[in-house]
Amino acid sequence: MTDAAEAITPSASALRIVIAAERLFAMNGIEGVSLRQISTEGGSANNSAVHYHFGSKQGLIAAIFRYRLPQLIGERRLLAARCEPGDLRARLEAHFLPILMLAESTDNHYVSFVEQLQRHDRGTSHALLELPPEGQRSNAEFRDDLDALLGDLPEPVRRLRITEAHALCIHAAADRERDVGAGLELVAFELFANSLLDGISGFVSAPASDATLRRLGTTDTAGQHDLRLL
Numbered sequence: 001m002t003d004a005a006e007a008i009t010p011s012a013s014a015l016r017i018v019i020a021a022e023r024l025f026a027m028n029g030i031e032g033v034s035l036r037q038i039s040t041e042g043g044s045a046n047n048s049a050v051h052y053h054f055g056s057k058q059g060l061i062a063a064i065f066r067y068r069l070p071q072l073i074g075e076r077r078l079l080a081a082r083c084e085p086g087d088l089r090a091r092l093e094a095h096f097l098p099i100l101m102l103a104e105s106t107d108n109h110y111v112s113f114v115e116q117l118q119r120h121d122r123g124t125s126h127a128l129l130e131l132p133p134e135g136q137r138s139n140a141e142f143r144d145d146l147d148a149l150l151g152d153l154p155e156p157v158r159r160l161r162i163t164e165a166h167a168l169c170i171h172a173a174a175d176r177e178r179d180v181g182a183g184l185e186l187v188a189f190e191l192f193a194n195s196l197l198d199g200i201s202g203f204v205s206a207p208a209s210d211a212t213l214r215r216l217g218t219t220d221t222a223g224q225h226d227l228r229l230l
Helices: 012-028 035-041 049-054 057-081 088-103 110-122 133-149 155-181 189-205 210-215
Strands: none
Touching (some): 012 035, 012 049, 057 110, 088 110, 088 133, 088 155, 110 155, 155 189
16 A cells, blocks of 8 residues: 555545544443444434445544554654654654644544554454554654664563553553543643653663563563554
8 A cells, every 4th residue: 555545535424434433432442332323423324334434343443544644654754854863862752742742632532542442452352453554664663763772672671662662652642632632731741741751761771670681581572562553
């Protein structure tokens, strides 16, 4: 699939369903809402509108990614192009800041949707989190860059920390997104984002302790490496 194909804008009726699905999945969980409810919330009188436009729930989830990811990936590329070689903090910011900025917007529920989808996939053998190829490439480039920047850490530790850094960012951003949507009084976005990125930078780059090193080879960490993250 080409980048252009991935970025195709859905029809007006399909877009209303995509936005409604993102919101309902974020609020109620992936299994907590029916396709009929999504069709109704999306303004369609046809209860089969989701099947007509997307074929299935998995097709609808893929459409949410196709709608949101081009902007995220474009912003990541612009920020990454400005990174100085060897600057771990800047590379983390290039990847995570677009997610944090999206969570600050009141017109979407994307980060909370992703959090719900990851929770669903961890609790079932029927995984639904399948990024389009462009999203997979973006994540692979990020992992490759962090592998190079964290070369002093053993490979299993690097992989675990990159996975957990993704999870920390998603959960913090989803919490922020929900608080923004509720109209709560929050610390300034600049303080929130920079403090979080500072913490993630320190976490991923901290030396591995003797206790951690002793556990290498005695615990299977492969499953953590396969987690597909945004």
